[in-house]
Amino acid sequence: MSSTFVGMPAFPEAARAAVDDPTLRGNLRHATHTIRAKRAAAVAELADWGGLREAGRRIKDHTLRHLDRYLERLEASVTAAGGTVHWAADADEANRIVAELVKETGESEVVKVKSMATQEIGLNEALEAEGIRAYETDLAELIVQLGKDRPSHILVPAIHRNRGEIRDIFTHEMAAWGRPAPGDLTDTPADLAEAARLHLREKFLRARVGVSGANFMVAETGTLVVVESEGNGRMCLTLPETLISVVGIEKIVPTWRDLEVFLQTLPRSSTAERMNPYTSMWTGTTDEDGPRAFHLVLLDNGRTDALADQVGRQALRCIRCSACLNVCPVYERAGGHAYGSVYPGPIGAILTPQLRGTASEIDASLPYASSLCGACYEVCPVAIDIPEVLVHLRERVVEGGPAVRRGNKVVLRPARGHAAERAAMRAAAWAFGHPGALRTGQRLASRSRRLHPRTLPGPGRAWSGTRDLPTLPPEPFRDWWQRTRGGKDAK
């Protein structure tokens, strides 16, 4: 995966900084609560939401189970329609393929549709190293790119920025990338949108190579689909002479019929719209219309390893709607950057450690970035049981176990730093297996209750730093029960 986030501190540390930033928390709270309420209303309009959710889950599970077959079908369809399919096992290979394809055109710049896959592999940075400049054309991606920032949300990458911050970014940075912002730019949305429109128009009209991702790929016809709100994506897809699409292999659906389900659930879950404003579909190449060359780069980058995991594979159902981010109380306070990945929030917490592994500190901390409240599972339009996968990945972190890495079966060792916790958990399990020992412990604790400190040492400090501990009762329930014989002589 991308090297963009290497060296990130573990989630709790990164989250602490965000919790202490009142502007960021205000921006996030406002944005997530607004879309949360709208989404609930948009979903409530459909009487068959439960059925759609189940249909989406089944289509995705079926496709994943026969992924090899459908990918071969897709390759045949794309080729028959005049496109070229390239297979990329990892980020480096995908970046190398795209850079070569751009160089063959003789161009040194490309326009881009917002794409999670190219963010995941760090394509912009890889192209830059080859002397190719990539211009993001999605408004929020543009803000992130101009601000030398990182995306913090799947759907709204600049969700952490408010209007004032965006005006400052446009004013100071646009000139270095092309048409400068107007001198009297205000922070009204219409003014900001107009500045972006003028800046981007130059790019669209000049560009001869476009790079995109895709929301869906239809195996039976080789058709790719992008849904978006601005129309900038459609400009990137139709104006250039060469179009290169980089897409994760899990984005495939078997037939056009299957799209019907997702074109209902995706917009309602993501932007709370009945239908997204622009749905663009392209199939290979067509004479005198659209790009004359079309390349599809199919990206694995850890996906087949995730597919090998019986519990974790459900993360590959994800259609990147970001509903789970918008309802997550942890995301709301920690912000997207704390997750150290282009996939933040609950889905990022289960997807990233599967795609990247759990060897680094940040990746090992992600499965714990949740209180397991279950709100993410409740809203997921393809019914990914995110809490279940979180707990499964926690097990991998603390106890190690079998996994598949680059197609090979391996036995992972526990991540570092969990030895004390493991010992404590085992000791507790032993005590709970011996009621006598548990009772002795309870009694000792009760008798010494006046000596207990109000704050805790060691890891417990994290609790008592912000909350007061309960005082221990004079006797545990089981002693009261035995003393009163089931409360019969209790008052």
Add this chain to the structure above:
Amino acid sequence: MRVALFLTCVNDTLYPETGKAVVKLLTRLGVEVEFPMGQTCCGQAHYNTGYRHEAEPLARRFAEVFREYDAIVTPSGSCGAMVRELYPRMGERARAEGRGDSLARTVAPVVPRTYELTEFLVDVLGVTDVGAWYPHTVTYHPTCHGLRSLGLGDRPRRLLAAVRGLDLVELPGADECCGFGGTFAVKNAAVSAAMGTDKVRNAESTGADVLCAADNSCLMHIGGTMSRLKVDMRPVHLAEILAGTEEDPSL
């Protein structure tokens, strides 16, 4: 019908008053409740932290201790969800790992017989008015596992609404997590505390003098936050509210 109280290790050790309240309430409703002394912990803390294998013997112990009972009642949505939702899953995982059916078979009988307190009152006993009296303004926080894993729905609110003297006020953002989440409160203390603070501020805005929930772990976190923020409100377990009568009131 033989009914067992599964109190949970947290309630047993830290909140015995909740257990006494359940006994008092069920006795008043004509249920003779037993407390099997062999019970300890359902294993949720282990399971949710990633120690599934350490949780397995605890699940087996639970199944053995409670095997003879027709109903197992617990005043904890979270521990109830552990038994009902996660014990079967642990059995399936053991089977998938080639360790046979033993765990699945052992836990199977207790799974459908385990009830969270409000489910037992409303669904099994068929009562919503338990004859309680509690002259306070109360706001109710539906804890996550009760709300989403067990699907308790409006059962707790219906029980509270029938309590004489009780003024029930809606909690803004009621179905948002309070931030406890077991070891989450320690592992991600800053985010946990921020969530707890927001929950307490929302509760404060209702003007209620009591915040009620059906899970003492969440109440420990919320109450600890209230105490630190010097908010003049009390966290009280639902069972303690339902146990009080005019003759023998709860605090």
